[in-house]
Amino acid sequence: MPGGRELLLYGRGAHEVPLLAALPAEPHAAAAHLRWHPLLGEWVAYAGARQGRTFLPDAAACPLCPAADGRLGEIPFADFEIAVFENRFPALTPGAVGVPDVAGVATSAADGRCEVVVFSADHVGGLGTLPVDRLALLIEVWGARIKALRDEAGFAFVLPFENRGEEIGVTLHHPHGQIYAFSFVPQRALKVARAQQDAPVLTHLIEDLPHELLLDTEDAAVSFVPGFAMYPYETWLAPRRRVAGPEALLPAETLSLARLLRRAVRRLDGLFGRPMPYILAVQAAPRGFEESFHMTVELRPFRRDADKLKYLAGVEQGTGVFLVDVPPEQAAARLKAVDPERGA
């Protein structure tokens, strides 16, 4: 791509569409860097250049739609299945150079990689409406990127995720997610990985899942509301077998997860009869924890009632303790009452 950014296409079929013109490169590189929070003991990422990024364009100006004559986009082809490209406004870049310490705060290079994953050439839709096979392909793409970024490029932690809904600041409607590769393991991921290294917490949790929390099952995977959910209607998916991440799933497990994912999103959308804003995060093993980690796909919804959004307010921000007004058992019962095959 212009400026040397990488574009990768993934698909079931051969890609035989001619290359069209692409968007020009960004004129200036972001002066992104990390600063150390000495009290919390974790990195904060600064990426000022991100303020210039595209904000809610019309469908006609969508940069994620396929390119057409006279219309430039991020993906210079008239059609594609799933496209992955390096973000034009990255918070982390490979081989980023450091900046001097500022105001007594230690800094570090924002080394990493930020990718955009476009789920479909179609501007409209999402994980609840795409065919199961496309979701299976997406799970394979997550796995392929984790292999490339963690196992081959040597990044410490890779997070595939999707932010969905204007309510939580999504700037583009076209169905897409992102992947961040970090040169360090973020504190939260490290905690989760260490807990699983000490004991197979998640594997046991799935084996002994109470019926009231179980949402849906497939041969090789389950979906459930965790009994310790921090968000109302929080929904997790996991393979039954302990698998470190999507890169290690068997085809049957991928298919089971794809079916569950589609139905989980449709349940969330059906709950209040409108698209649910959510954050989806794929939790896969950080580098070095592959032998003990059990992967999950976690959906954190941001609507707690038909017209009420969940905000992280005083207690959450001030202490890290989450207040939840829907008990997980009740959330699971309400989600189970939604027919995922009914039109969302």
Ligand SMILES: [Zn+2]
């Ligand atoms: Zn679009």
